[in-house]
Amino acid sequence: MAGVLDLLVIGAGLTGLFAAYTAARAGLRVRVVARGAGSTHWHAGTIDLLGYLPNGQDAVANWAQALPELPPAHPYRLLGVDAIAQALDQFQRLVAAAGLPYVRAGGGMAFTASSPPEDRNLQENDPAEQFDDPRLGQNGALISPVGAARPVYLAPAAQQAGNLEDDRPLLIAGLDGMPDFYPALIAENLQRQGRLARSASLPLDQLTERRDRSPLHLARLLDRPAAQALLTEMVVNAAAPGERVGLPAVLGLNDHARLLEKIDRALAARDPDTAQTPDRRGACAAVFEIPTLPPSLPGLRLDTALRARLDRLGVRVEIGMEVCGFHATGRRIHWIETETGSRPLRHTARNYLLATGGILGGGIHGDRCGHVKETVFDLPLTAPQTRAQWLRPLFLDKRGHPVFRAGVSVDHRFLPLDRSGAPVYDNLWAAGAVLAHTDPIRERSREGIAISTGCAAANAVVRGQQL
Amino acid sequence: MPATSLNAVGLSLNDCIKCNICTSYCPVSQVTDSFPGPKYAAPQSERFRDFGHPFYADDAGPISRTLAAGRMPDASVDFCSGCRVCNEVCPTGVRIAEINARARARIAAARGLSLRNRLLGRNELLARVGSIAPGLANFLLHNPLSRRLADALFGVAEKAPLPRWHNETLNRWLSRTRAQRLRSQQKVVYFHGCATQYYEPFVGIAAILVLEHLGYEVIVPPQNCCGLPMLSNGEFSAAEGYHRRNVARLIEFVNAGYPIIGTSTSCTLTLKEEAPELLDLENDADVRALKLATWDIFEWLRDRLDQGRLPSDLRPLHQSDRPFILPYHAPCQLRAHRIGKPALDLLARIPGLDLRESHARCCGIAGTYGYKTEKYQIAMDVGAELFDYVAAQSAASDREAAGSLSFTACDSETCRWQLEHGTGIPSRHPIELLAAACGLYDLQARRPADAN
Structure with missing residues (x-):
């Protein structure tokens, strides 16, 4: 291809896309290849930094303060609080500029306003946020799809009003016929946690005649003004004065912010007296989204925002390309090959970033014989020696499962290391869930690991290019 | 069975x-x-x-x-x-x-199969019969009464964008211009597909002109339909016959080491992967050899580009100092090759061309799908994403560039017809753009620049 790439990112999840963004913004020629669409599509869309410590039972209140309790080899320990905070700051600017603002889920979030999407271009280049902010690292608690409390650091603005630090009573409103969203179950679980909560179900017959009411179908429907008006009316009729309303996260694919605002305004207009805790718009945020099972709209929106930004930076994201081989001499990778309908396709770049994910994302594969393998470069992994040691007997064991800690060990530059502790290649970097010494599912740190290590690895590539 | x-x-x-x-x-x-x-x-x-x-x-x-x-x-x-x-x-x-x-x-x-699906699967046969008297065939197929009858009797959608026969097939053009064709030690084989042979010979002509311009002799051996329309309609045994005949006709060239190059992304995908995989022929040595020898034309050109063997004397498509905006849609059948978007890599070298890539998923037509009465509207609804994108680029072209949008570009024939049907803007194969940029081809009239 005309002109050599500076960086080829393998993997199109949050890690790969954010790393590509970081490197492209620094002026590098970047491309992304991935076997399929990224696991962002399964996500709740929140940015979880650190919800639980490896052996802790209670949710982490402040991840920045909990960092020293992590094992020394943990990716967060390689980075330190400042590097993580800077990466998050970059992320917040990016999504705000894309019209998908993220806010702190806890610690007086009403003050951590991101500007409205109008000042898009200014946003990404604003001076950095103050890192001596006393609220840095403070997790909030949002409502999970079954009504449990989830420790979350940054949340899409659409999920903001669901914060459980807020003690307003809750109405969990489902949509009739929508699969896998059970408002009564959510309300019941919230009551068990001592919350004032009740449930309702809104009729969908007026909105759609379709039998197949997937979250995505409903979201596309709710991008239309007529459907928005109808839903607004139904919510206003169902909510009691002073109640917050939690709806499944289907309030639009391209236009959910407008619908949320419409409902908020309609509720505030109806009950001007009970309006409390005004948010940055001066209105009472009384409506919020609760993430659903996949397809997950908050995840899709995040993927769309990142891809649109990369497109503008001239970064091509090639989906449907699976790496099937590579060529290296000594400690240098010369090219990788992806499988096609015929002969393998060669991709040449100066640097390669492995962002293929863990076992769930496909970056690590375990077979029936008990072999655990890194799927692209066959890098050395930290993994249990035998299959019997992979899993604990209980599926939901609070300590997580040993095999999910399997991964690639890296140095502080995010170069994968061999067993002797030396870099395997000089131009191969790794980030995200493929890294060792972390169990992002158990720790509730998936997105934090993705953003902070993706950003750090990309910055290391940028520094290497400048030398 | x-x-x-x-x-x-x-x-x-x-x-x-x-x-x-x-x-x-x-x-x-x-x-x-x-x-x-x-x-x-x-x-x-x-x-x-x-x-x-x-x-x-x-x-x-x-x-x-x-x-x-x-x-x-x-x-x-x-x-x-x-x-x-x-x-x-x-x-x-x-x-x-x-x-x-x-x-x-x-x-x-x-x-069993409906008569309609059987006919759509055999579009090569229909095309060949029609090409005997293209004028008559066009009249018979395209008058409003026939379209209404075809809809009512067979379920072929009245409004769907059926192609028109060209007055000269690619083979006839080849025999007429035999004396002008390049002879060379470097040879490639061209797989034209049915649409190029009967409806759009100019796409094949553009491809041949570009390949000859690069110094390659272009061999166009006898060939038949790749069988994809039958595979899509579930007629596997007939499709297998078609594929085996193509393998038999092409294998000598494959064994001689010549690349098999196609301009129809769905035909090349069928030779590469769909026929071998769906029909379970992947262990057949000749089928496998053909699979590995087949290239989409831009995939092959990009490979030459990587080896530094493409000329860089491309000229602008447009007499203006303002950028020439052209929306490009990489069809699903090209994306299914998993070779990226090689046309983008090549066309980026044309001066003054502002190629804008649509990220639309599909134009809707999907081969024979959008021609079926019960699926026509679905196909149009699917295509709306792409049509809207083209409309937006058209507005941008009015604003920023010299005048209104002249063309869209897309590698696959039925997708181009659907694009024209859905947007009203003429569509071109990227190889036509490249041929024009080499000064070999008239993009507007769709014929060689020297009118031979």
Whole structure:
């Protein structure tokens, strides 16, 4: 291809896309290849930094303060609080500029306003946020799809009003016929946690005649003004004065912010007296989204925002390309090959970033014989020696499962290391869930690991290019 | 009755993790309730068709069954357009579109095929008959009464963009211009496909002119339909006959080391992958050799570019100092090759060309799908995403560049027809753009620049 790439990112999840963004913004020629669409599509869309410590039972209140309790080899320990905070700051600017603002889920979030999407271009280049902010690292608690409390650091603005630090009573409103969203179950679980909560179900017959009411179908429907008006009316009729309303996260694919605002305004207009805790718009945020099972709209929106930004930076994201081989001499990778309908396709770049994910994302594969393998470069992994040691007997064991800690060990530059502790290649970097010494599912740190290590690895590539 | 073994297609269903990404991106289930979506239609249903059970054993071998055996797939699988967007986005490599194609074949094998689907599968035959008297054929096919009758009698959508026969087939042009054709030690084989032969010979002419410009002699051996229309309509045994005949005709060139280059992305995909995989011919040495020798024309040109063997004397397509905006749609059938978007890499070298890539998933037509009465509207609804994108670029062109949008570009013929139908703007194959940029081709009149 005309002109050599500076960086080829393998993997199109949050890690790969954010790393590509970081490197492209620094002026590098970047491309992304991935076997399929990224696991962002399964996500709740929140940015979880650190919800639980490896052996802790209670949710982490402040991840920045909990960092020293992590094992020394943990990716967060390689980075330190400042590097993580800077990466998050970059992320917040990016999504705000894309019209998908993220806010702190806890610690007086009403003050951590991101500007409205109008000042898009200014946003990404604003001076950095103050890192001596006393609220840095403070997790909030949002409502999970079954009504449990989830420790979350940054949340899409659409999920903001669901914060459980807020003690307003809750109405969990489902949509009739929508699969896998059970408002009564959510309300019941919230009551068990001592919350004032009740449930309702809104009729969908007026909105759609379709039998197949997937979250995505409903979201596309709710991008239309007529459907928005109808839903607004139904919510206003169902909510009691002073109640917050939690709806499944289907309030639009391209236009959910407008619908949320419409409902908020309609509720505030109806009950001007009970309006409390005004948010940055001066209105009472009384409506919020609760993430659903996949397809997950908050995840899709995040993927769309990142891809649109990369497109503008001239970064091509090639989906449907699976790496099937590579060529290296000594400690240098010369090219990788992806499988096609015929002969393998060669991709040449100066640097390669492995962002293929863990076992769930496909970056690590375990077979029936008990072999655990890194799927692209066959890098050395930290993994249990035998299959019997992979899993604990209980599926939901609070300590997580040993095999999910399997991964690639890296140095502080995010170069994968061999067993002797030396870099395997000089131009191969790794980030995200493929890294060792972390169990992002158990720790509730998936997105934090993705953003902070993706950003750090990309910055290391940028520094290497400048030398 | 052909038998298919449980090769990579069937077994891949075990890799499905139910993440719903395919459902999120399926352009068909987005616009209609008739198709429940890739996850439900393919991996989830296939698991319950005992045909696909890996432990099913019978005399034909442990995992091989005739098409008509096993539980019958639900008829809704017929509403899968076969665009393969699901395969593209699947993070675990499930061959979703192929599972659906095989399910359709099983329905066809057990219940037979409608006359309409049989005819659409044999569009080569129709095209050949029509080419005897193109003027008459165009009149017979394109007058409003025939279109209404075809709709009512056969279920061929009245408004769907059927092509027009050209007054000269590619073969006739080749024999007429035989004396001017380049002879060279470097040779390539051109696979034109039916549409280029009968409806759009100028696309083949543009390809031949570019290849000759680069110093290659272009061999155009006898060939027949790649069989894809039959594969999409579930007629596997007929498709196998077509594919085997193509293999027999092309294998001597493959063995001589010549690349087989095509301008129709769906024909080349069929030679590379669809026929071998769906028909279970991957272990046939000649089929495999052809698979490995087949190239999309821009894939091959990009390979030359990587080796520094392409001329850089490209000229602007437009006499203006303002950029020439041109929306480009990489068709699903090209994306299914998994070769990226090679036309973008090449066309980026044309001075003054502002090529804008549509990220639309599908134009809707999906080969023969959008020509069926019951699917026409679905195809148009699917295509709306692309039509809207073109309209937006058209507005941008009015604003920023010199005048209104002249063309769109797309590598696949039926997609170009659908694009023209949906937008009213003429569409061109990227090779026509490249030929024009080499000064070999008149983009407006669609003929060689020197009018031979």
